[in-house]
Amino acid sequence: MMPDFCAAYGCSNERNEKTKQKGITFHSFPSDKQRRQSWTIALRRGVRAKDRTVLCSCHFRPEDFDKSGQTDHQYALDPVKAKEKLAVSQESVEKLRWDLRNAKDRERRQKEDCGLLVGGFKKNKMLTEELEHKLKFYSDLPVELFKHPPCLHSCSKGICFNAAFAWT
Structure with a gap:
C-alpha cells in the first residue's frame, strides 16, 4: 500500500x-x-x-468539521487504551454498586427507626395530625392506623407532654 x-x-x-x-x-x-x-x-x-x-x-x-454522531470505532481504538478505559469503567461500576448497597442499607435502617418511633408515638398516644403528615413524607408505614383521639391532658399544639416524659 x-x-x-x-x-x-x-x-x-x-x-x-x-x-x-x-x-x-x-x-x-x-x-x-x-x-x-x-x-x-x-x-x-x-x-x-x-x-x-x-x-x-x-x-x-475547527468549525469545518461535523462532529455530531461520531464515535470511536472498535477497529480504530488502541487496545491498551481501551483496556484502561474498561478497567476504569468497571471500577466505577463497582463503586456505584457499593454506594447503592450502602444507601439501601441506610434507608432500611431509617425505615426501621421510623417504625420504632411511630410505634412509640402510638403506644403513648402522641401521633398528632401534624406529626402524621410529616411521617407520611418519610415513611411507607400506614400511619392512619396510629390515629388517636385528642389528648385530655393540658397539651400544647396537640402534643401530650405528660406522655412524652413517661415514654423512655
Missing part, C-alpha cells in the same frame, strides 16, 4: 503514527461532484483528485 501524503501545495504531512499522535487527521475528497470540484479549486494546484487523494486537517478550520 502506498503512503498517503496531503495533496495541499507545500504540505509534507504523511499519514503515519507520528501525525496521528499530533492529532492530524486525513480526509478523502468528497464523492459528491460539486463538493469535490470545490475542494480541487481550493487546492489551486490544477491537479485532478483521485480516489486516494487526501487533505490533512491542518488545512481546515
